[in-house]
Amino acid sequence: MENKKEMKNWLDDFKLNHPLVIAGPCSAETEDQVLKIAHELKNSDVSIFRAGIWKPRTRPGMFEGVGAIGLKWLQKVKEETGLLIATEVANSNHVKLALDHDVDILWIGARSTVSPFIIQEIADALEGTDKIVLVKNPVNPDLALWLGGIERLYSANIKKLGVIHRGFSTYEKTNYRNNPEWQLPIELQNRFPDLPLICDPSHIAGRRDILQDISQTALDLNFDGLMIETHTNPDKAWSDAAQQITPKVLIKMMEDLKMRKITNEEFDYKNSLNTFRTQIDVIDHGLLDNLGKRMKVAIEIGNLKKKKNVAVLQTKRWNEILGKMILDGEKKGLSEEFILRMFKAIHQESINHQKRVING
Ligand code: PEP
Ligand code: MN
Numbered sequence: 001m002e003n004k005k006e007m008k009n010w011l012d013d014f015k016l017n018h019p020l021v022i023a024g025p026c027s028a029e030t031e032d033q034v035l036k037i038a039h040e041l042k043n044s045d046v047s048i049f050r051a052g053i054w055k056p057r058t059r060p061g062m063f064e065g066v067g068a069i070g071l072k073w074l075q076k077v078k079e080e081t082g083l084l085i086a087t088e089v090a091n092s093n094h095v096k097l098a099l100d101h102d103v104d105i106l107w108i109g110a111r112s113t114v115s116p117f118i119i120q121e122i123a124d125a126l127e128g129t130d131k132i133v134l135v136k137n138p139v140n141p142d143l144a145l146w147l148g149g150i151e152r153l154y155s156a157n158i159k160k161l162g163v164i165h166r167g168f169s170t171y172e173k174t175n176y177r178n179n180p181e182w183q184l185p186i187e188l189q190n191r192f193p194d195l196p197l198i199c200d201p202s203h204i205a206g207r208r209d210i211l212q213d214i215s216q217t218a219l220d221l222n223f224d225g226l227m228i229e230t231h232t233n234p235d236k237a238w239s240d241a242a243q244q245i246t247p248k249v250l251i252k253m254m255e256d257l258k259m260r261k262i263t264n265e266e267f268d269y270k271n272s273l274n275t276f277r278t279q280i281d282v283i284d285h286g287l288l289d290n291l292g293k294r295m296k297v298a299i300e301i302g303n304l305k306k307k308k309n310v311a312v313l314q315t316k317r318w319n320e321i322l323g324k325m326i327l328d329g330e331k332k333g334l335s336e337e338f339i340l341r342m343f344k345a346i347h348q349e350s351i352n353h354q355k356r357v358i359n360g
Contacts, residue, residue: 010132010160011196011224014047019259020198020225022086022105023250024050026240027063028070034077036232040247042081045254048105049074049083050227054094055239056111063238071101078102086134090118095125107134108149110166110178110203114138119149123156132160134198134227141168141181143188150195162196163188164227165218167204172282177206177243179278180214182221182271189222197222202229202243211245212253217270220262228253291346298350302357312354318347 014020023041028034028051038049055065074085086105089095090112112118133153138145165185167178189197199218201211215226231237234244329339
């Protein structure tokens with residue numbers, strides 16, 4: 001791809017002293033809901049109103065969006081508040097309807113970015129327009145796939161482009177709904193310094209309490225903007241209830257966020273720390289998982305012992321386990337003292353479980 005200087009120009013229209021802020025509900029639910037949220041956001045640093053109309057739900061049977069009727073509500077938002085409007089498109093029909101309803105910014109969701117066919121279809125449908133298009137990262141941490149999406153749009157002459165980092169899904173449970181792998185968007189930014197970079201802390205977090213932290217990290221890493229899901233009654237939202245915040249909370253959060261630049265060294269430190277912490281979270285979760293499984297097995301043994309009327313504590317077997325674990329632990333750099341203390345605690349918990357079974 002050539003130099004993309006022109007790509008950042010559209011951003012200049014929004015950027016004053018603040019990062020670009022896109023806010024609004026995960027899903028448009030009713031006309032009232034959409035307008036109420038928009039009015040609460042209109043006199044803030046938010047310049048773009050978002051709402052999903054067609055929702056790509058992972059499993060069928062969940063709320064899949066209100067469909068095209070929601071576009072009329074978005075148009076009303078623009079008329080009544082002056083906010084620009086944004087929605088997700090996932091096929092050429094969505095694009096056509098969004099264009100018919102004067103949607104200003106179209107974003108491509110994480111489940112669409114994984115598919116070159118879908119991106120190409122959207123790019124073809126947009127050719128010849130001057131819409132702003134934001135491409136979310138694919139669900140999997142594949143930089144080439146993300147870049148490929150941008151390239152397909154760029155080749156269709158869509159020059160007002162940006163990317164949204166919404167985190168990557170992992171099989172293992174971590175602290176995040178979608179793990180932020182900051183090195184990917186940063187790599188993208190190094191390659192294309194003029195490609196606006198937006199962070200979506202809502203889909204990274206999956207919950208409210210760490211939105212501010214993630215947003216601050218994004219700003220520290222020189223992101224150009226934030227997309228944050230906002231709802232006047234978050235707990236009752238029809239989708240992504242746990243991660244939405246009220247407009248009031250969002251406005252307070254924006255006041256508290258600091259614009260500061262960090263050095264490369266600080267970035268490396270923060271990034272490595274974050275990577276290691278995620279690894280620790282995964283390992284800790286695995287430890288608990290295994291301990292839980294171990295207790296279930298202990299209960300089964302308890303059932304057997306009850307039938308056979310055998311005592312819970314079997315000293316010989318226990319000493320054998322301990323001896324083996326001390327030797328094994330040594331190979332892994334774990335001290336005898338630690339192994340003894342840890343296995344005593346685990347053993348005690350097993351005994352407690354078995355006693356409960358045997359004593360009914
Ligand atoms: C959304 O923005 O509501 C959405 C569905 O996001 P993602 O594509 O990141 O999952
Ligand atoms: Mn959502």
